[in-house]
Amino acid sequence: MIQDGTSTSTADCHDGRYTARMPAGADEGLVATQVLLNGNIAATRVDKLRTSPAGQRIPPAELGKALASARPGDRIAVEAGTYADTTINLSESRGSADRPVIIDGNNAVAFTGATRIQIGAGHVVLRGFTFRDVGIGAITITGPAVRITESNFSNCGDPQKPQAECVIVRAGGKNAELDFNTFTGSRSMSINVHAGNDGEQGQPVNAFIHHNVFRDIPKLSDNGQEPIQIAGPNGGGSNAELKARIEHNLFYRAEGDRDAVSIKTPGTTLRWNVFRDMDAAPNIRGGRNAVVTDNLLIRTQAIRINGSDHRVEGNVVLCPSAGIGLVVSHGSPGYETAANTLIRGNIIATKGAGILFGAQTQPLESVAHGNKVVSNAFHLPENRPMYEIRPADMASKIKQDNSFTASRSGPELCS
Numbered sequence: 001m002i003q004d005g006t007s008t009s010t011a012d013c014h015d016g017r018y019t020a021r022m023p024a025g026a027d028e029g030l031v032a033t034q035v036l037l038n039g040n041i042a043a044t045r046v047d048k049l050r051t052s053p054a055g056q057r058i059p060p061a062e063l064g065k066a067l068a069s070a071r072p073g074d075r076i077a078v079e080a081g082t083y084a085d086t087t088i089n090l091s092e093s094r095g096s097a098d099r100p101v102i103i104d105g106n107n108a109v110a111f112t113g114a115t116r117i118q119i120g121a122g123h124v125v126l127r128g129f130t131f132r133d134v135g136i137g138a139i140t141i142t143g144p145a146v147r148i149t150e151s152n153f154s155n156c157g158d159p160q161k162p163q164a165e166c167v168i169v170r171a172g173g174k175n176a177e178l179d180f181n182t183f184t185g186s187r188s189m190s191i192n193v194h195a196g197n198d199g200e201q202g203q204p205v206n207a208f209i210h211h212n213v214f215r216d217i218p219k220l221s222d223n224g225q226e227p228i229q230i231a232g233p234n235g236g237g238s239n240a241e242l243k244a245r246i247e248h249n250l251f252y253r254a255e256g257d258r259d260a261v262s263i264k265t266p267g268t269t270l271r272w273n274v275f276r277d278m279d280a281a282p283n284i285r286g287g288r289n290a291v292v293t294d295n296l297l298i299r300t301q302a303i304r305i306n307g308s309d310h311r312v313e314g315n316v317v318l319c320p321s322a323g324i325g326l327v328v329s330h331g332s333p334g335y336e337t338a339a340n341t342l343i344r345g346n347i348i349a350t351k352g353a354g355i356l357f358g359a360q361t362q363p364l365e366s367v368a369h370g371n372k373v374v375s376n377a378f379h380l381p382e383n384r385p386m387y388e389i390r391p392a393d394m395a396s397k398i399k400q401d402n403s404f405t406a407s408r409s410g411p412e413l414c415s
Helices: 060-069 392-401
Strands: 008-014 017-021 029-035 041-046 075-077 081-084 087-090 101-112 116-119 124-132 139-141 147-149 152-154 165-169 177-179 182-184 189-194 208-210 213-217 228-231 245-247 250-254 259-263 269-271 274-276 281-284 291-293 296-298 303-305 311-313 316-318 326-330 342-344 347-349 355-359 372-374 377-379 387-389 403-405 408-410
Touching: 060 075, 060 087, 060 101, 116 124, 250 259, 387 392
Parallel strands: 075 101, 081 101, 087 116, 101 124, 116 139, 124 147, 124 152, 139 165, 147 177, 152 182, 165 189, 177 208, 182 213, 189 228, 208 245, 213 250, 228 259, 245 269, 250 274, 259 281, 269 291, 274 296, 281 303, 291 311, 296 316, 303 326, 311 342, 316 347, 326 355, 342 372, 347 377, 355 387, 372 403, 377 408
Antiparallel strands: 008 017, 029 041
């Protein structure tokens, strides 16, 4: 049974395939989904993108004009081919929330070189395109309810600008959706949701990033190349509560940056994702009220926690490369103190310590406090502790200032 808060659907899985029974009047949406460890994502959904009739096929240079004149629910098909150094400005659309205008590449259109697509119009779907060696800023979203789906981004970005991005959602781009895309070999950040200054109107709230694959992203610099960054101006922190959701994505050998997902604004949810075989992991860099739940990490770095009032729950961390499952951070230059976070029901199997309390940089400025570590399961060698505290002479203070209850240690699982 799948519940989305307003309706209930039923999905069955037979021989690796989903079939679904939808309620009467069901609209477009996901019914069942599974992230597979072999690099695929299986899903059943009701999808109107393929049922909308297509009009005349047009070249990319005419897309802005065609979109402005399209009716709600129209599908604009783009002429097949490869297009280099293309600039497209989509500034006007009559699409609506229930009938967006679909611009369809039918998996037969590729953009290369210095291609730039600016989407300031709202209620637009961009589907079925390939972006190959396109440099930074391939897509900029500043219009509401824009969706980028079923597209491939290969070697996008610039190794000289690793903190730039392939796709960016800026002010005005509320309710953006990025789904069923593949990013391989990214040379800069793959996706950036970028808040404006605190108090600025039109923040890019409610971004929904789901069912994407980020894979085979080699490390090309010391900082940058995150698959996903949720951040403020200039890539720093922000008090703007963007409420981004990051769900059902697969990260495989995506280690351009140590932060596979960098969370720097309040209210971000990261759940039901798989991270595998990479020198990276999610990092709550700061802010408050992040939810990091029910993710699976296999041979990655540790999940790192900074900032306050987060919930880190139900994650499975298997055989992390550095031997630590979670890092609860003291305050230090560039990193907020981890405070008042609930760390509950996680399963950590490692050859080292389960959870490290320590500073990420020096000097140490303040001590992690108010955190509740509850009912976690640790699978460790007999001589390794559930909790490691650095510096060691702070152990009594850490145990006094944080709560440790009902966790247990089981047999070693990482050989």
